[in-house]
Amino acid sequence: MRFLPLVALALLAGTAHADPAVATYAIVVGSNAGGPGQTDLRYAEDDAHRVAGVLTDLGGYPANAIDVIVHPTPEQLRDHLAKLAERVQADTAAGRQARVFFYYSGHARAQGIDLGATEMPLAELRERLFAVHASLTVVVLDACQSGAFSRIKGAQPAADFSYSSRQHLDATGVAVLASSSGSELSQESEELKSSYFTHHLLVGLRGAGDANGDGQVSIDEAYRYAYHQTLLATAETAVGGQHVTFEADLKGHGEVPLSYPRAATAQIVLPARIEGKTLVEDRRAHAVVAETYKAKGTAVRIAVAPGEYDVLVRDGDSLSRCPITAPGEIDLAQCHREALVATSAKGGADWDDPHRYMVVLDFLVGPEHHDAYTQNLTAFGYNEDIAPSGGFSLTGLRQVYDRLWVGGTAGLASIPAWKHDIVGTQSLSQELDWSVATAMATARIEDHWWSWLAYYAQLSGGLGLGHSALSAADHMTYSTTNAGPAFAAGIGLRCHFARFGMELGWTYAGAYAVKDLIGNTHLAGGNRLALGFSWGF
């Protein structure tokens, strides 16, 4: 990676915040739509709005100078760029310099950005940006070739847009910040509801990236912050670490500030004593507005909108929740410990964090398996209750690799009673009530069709305990408990919304755990319809 020394345009950038002689414009583009063979992204368009918000709040960009374009066609983007060029041309004619911020979040390939089904060639985008003739052009590209690891696996991704963009957009007065290196793929996070890169870039711009504490975040500081935080956040994902790249060809001296968090109307101050992974959550919107690793020893200011927030600090195995009203500084006395929750989930179509857990409660119903044991019961005059077998199972799973989950299942099933009346008596009968408890190790492979709908195949094996109780004619109850191997295999569909999910599937479950005295062992179980509820965390 080539890293050019930054030459700041201090006059230009430094005055951009307040100097009316410098016109500031931003074109912010977000497009969730995937091209051929690509899965739709989930948060690219939301990210565009967030970027626009930060530029307005902290970047010194007038709201009417920010052009947010969502899901555009190439023609629409060309029109917006052309209009921008006209405005800059007018500014130049009026003796004003122009600063342009261009942001794109969406799919890309080696030769272009994918605006839905149509591609806009990189060369054209470059030429049109150059044609604006701004004094300073900052290009931020958050391009993702695929949002799903499952789609990536086994594929040969083409060169990343960020790589191509560096080659094509290097030019005087241009700085390019790209979300990943040329051989990497950019990722989204379901928990952050954003791409990793854009999220951390914005957190940096809110103040977390202000390394020198001068109250403004330069493009250099923003890059360093986004680079480290994005790499940290993606290092353990299935896709792998994501390296933010930055290249610039700038003339001048001094730094190029991108945001001015000190000037924000509200800030949250993370005290110097805090250390650990820190999450700032908007309490009312239930949205993460900042996530950073807070080092001990230095206070950090994060610019946010005024309001109620929770700051969650995780240090090792401990998690503290600190309520705070912005603007303000966290009062550590108000913090309280909580159980560990919330890791991240991959946007698009797949989970991307292997440290995920899921609990599934299934209710099972189906006809009981018939074998020599039940034939023997019939021969002895017993009749099967018409009710089906039924029960439930509780499965705890941990995602260990992409689509693979492992864990354990505990289940309890009740088998229909078998009964026979004693001929020649008016009320005497014998009834066999039985049930089976199982404890099994479980492996599940789960993949998504859509972001909310997954299909799975599950296999379990372990131990079953069969309990039978015969209410005999002598009014005594004869109980028997046997142990034996148990197994279950099933397939199904699971739909989920946030953490909660429902699943419907078929399972064949059995346990060789019910025995009689004459050598028959019942495979307790059979085909089961499974209706379940899942909870991910």
Add this chain to the structure above:
Amino acid sequence: MRIPTLLFVAAAISQMGATDCGNALRDPGFDLWCGDQMCAWKVETGTIHKVATWNEGDPGVELVDDGTKIEQTSPVDAGDGTCIEFDLIANVDANAQVALNLDVYADGSIEHTETIPTSSWAPIKFKLPIYGPYRGVRFELTKHGSGHAVLAQIGAKITTGCEAFTPIVPAPAPLGSPCDDTIGCSTGSCVQTFFGGLCMGCTDGSCAATEVCGASDPTSPLRELPRVCEPTASRELGEQCLHDTECASGICTFGYPSGSWDPGSQYGNCSACRLGDACGCTSAYLDGTLHGAFVCNAGAHVGGPGSACGDGADCASGVCNGTPRLQCDVDGRECATAADCPFDGLQNTPCSTVGIQGGSCE
């Protein structure tokens, strides 16, 4: 005490189903145990043990000794059906021989023997047709040899589909049993009645001058009252009767005039007076089909020494000498316990005291 309602016992026996939902045997699974004996099966000879089968709580019976026999008499009759399907589950060693004997009419003559093959809890099924009209079958299970023989189940269900099998033709029927020209009667003759052929030892007017065609004691719930020629006035107080002339007292309360008896009629009791006589004539035992001897001032403790009595309460002394009489509620047969009185739906009916037979006050 209420006025007795007399049942047409014989008609009931012949017309009502004598099985439990088509099952001819009570407790086919040997599940009912009264202590160390089976409640529904009687041990004729040998020793039995209660043993576990597929489950400790579902017992079977082990025929222990060489020559052990157990039996159960079923009131199944031709009205229920003539095709019986047996289903057995047994665990029989190779050196044990187990057989199922069928004694049609339960008169002691074995008409058919089916050998139970050596098996280890494998279900066995077979069908046997019985030539009708029959009433009652005694099922007998025997074991010979030293090997183990455990029976877990012997179902006998009335069914159809026996056309392919040669029917069991019963031996000539005993008195009181239905009959036809093929079966015939072991004694007496097959007399056509309203209900069909019935083995009778006599008919009214067929006996000698010193005899009467009366009713001897019932011998089985499966049979009508046996009609035989009896010496005139030979039955003592409290005994069953049909005609006054059978009784030493000359009175057969609830009896029928000579010539009117048919198999649907009931029996009476030899008594000292008739119901309605102006002497307080009644019986200390009068409930439904049960009745003892009718005596004057019954239950009033006024009978002097030697007075006819049916119960101690009839006597001033409080003691009525004679033979205590117990009989099955349902058919009047002498009995000792309820096990002697199987009848409706294979269930045992009560065996009740009906007073003193041949009683006289002390």
